[in-house]
Amino acid sequence: MVEENRRLTGNLSLEGISLALRLGALPFERIEPRRVLVDLEWTGEVFRSGKPVVDYSLVCSALKNGVETEYLFIEELAGDILELLEERWPGAWTVTVGKMFPPVDPPMERASVSITGGYAT
Secondary structure, eight states: OOOTTOOOEEEEEEEEEEEEEEEOSSGGGGSSOEEEEEEEEEEEEOEETTEESOOHHHHHHHHHHHSOSEESOHHHHHHHHHHHHHHHSOSEEEEEEEEESOSOSSOOSEEEEEEEEEOOO
16 A cells, blocks of 8 residues: 555546537537547646545546537637646646547548646646
């Protein structure tokens, strides 16, 4: 068992979190909700008072209930997610939001943006 008074830092990766929301700069993209993939990376103190600092089931719930249902740009969504995470869990976060099959020519599978914020504790 991890010693309670020992300070351990590390990384947590949460990959392929699937959110359903309306996303796109073009009006037809926002008619129906689409699957948007979110990857998160967190760096910080892993345990505090004998418990993990970040409970990833709570992170997923916060994303599901804490973001808007419609965005024009993936950058806006990533910023909202970063703000939500930083308010609740200290540490350094990187948020990657991917839009599947954006309407471009030639076709692509995914467009994504990553933003970083916070600090390592």
